[in-house]
Amino acid sequence: MANELMNIPSIILASKSPRRQELMKLMNINFRVVLKDVDESYPEGLTPTEIALHIAEKKCYAFDEMVDNEAVITADTIVSIGNQILGKPESPEHAVAMLQTLSGQKHQVITGVCILYKGQYNLFYDVSDVLFRTLSDDEIRFYVEKYQPMDKAGSYGIQEWIGLTGIVRIDGSYTNVVGLPTEKLYQALIKLG
Template sequence: MTTEPMNLPKVILASKSPRRQELLRLMNIDFRVVLKEVDESYPEGLTPTEIALHIAEKKCHAFDEMVEDEVVVTADTIVSIDGQILGKPESPEHAIAMLQTLSGRKHQVITGVCILYNQQYNLFYDVSEVLFRPLTDGEIAYYVNKYQPLDKAGSYGIQEWIGLIGIERIDGSYTNVVGLPTEKLYQQLLKLQK
């Protein structure tokens, strides 16, 4: 009887996100990181969910010719409020404006994931609803100045100070808000066991 929960082919994580890498480590998945430059633009008229899936799939297609007997995992996380997409902020001022928009309101965090294995693409997504309590301008400025959240969709990391002091409720997966819906990913990877 094996003591390992999964016996997977080699896994490539196509993400520079330290949060996604840490989540895979916590799942005890042996992986390596391989990065490729991908244009993350998308056609107009897509829903937030369609955008996340479109970009995740685009990232996976960058590996079409490269992998044999390996599993490629790509993901894209977006924040949506009232149908408006909040991507990664372009400046500290932009980050402050985004957090002011999220303050005291509910928003959705959507992560699209694409798995490539044996020339087969498997797309799935998760949606979590997050409620911030009203944040003061001082709290927002402190967070942006100290944590520099310019690499994060919606300008915040739930695992950081702002999440600890500001998030009142999450409906859905916590790890999805971090950047990778590990519960759904695990179920999909189980299907690929050697």
């Protein structure tokens, strides 16, 4: 396991996201999943980057008294177009509306990550620019009905049908768009060890 390379014996991934869990497995990192309910609200006036970092750090605070020699990894992904933040959709109709907003446009995907290790909080983020081609309403409705993207910021998963058929270009990290900037995470874990 890569844990030995990083000199960190035990890692907690505090995320129910199957995509983040799969990325950690692909990185050959041994971890266990521990979940805590955290209020993901944030103060008004924050930039999208500040929002992602604020929520990731808030998720880590929930583990402050619980861990000693384990590293806790939390993350939050935000989709931003202009000044508009697109979180997780509240309904299928809301998902359709979000994808109509993204259709034919460039947007940013920002993932904030927080690592708690030995009482220290290490925060970092990554930003990727994503361009969708113009999507038809039929394509958008097909995707929402078939893939149910209700747990995804911006109402889409890049690794799913809509990403494979609708994304023209990505500038930045692909894994960041999936939900965890793996290269930056690996480097941060090495520095901690």
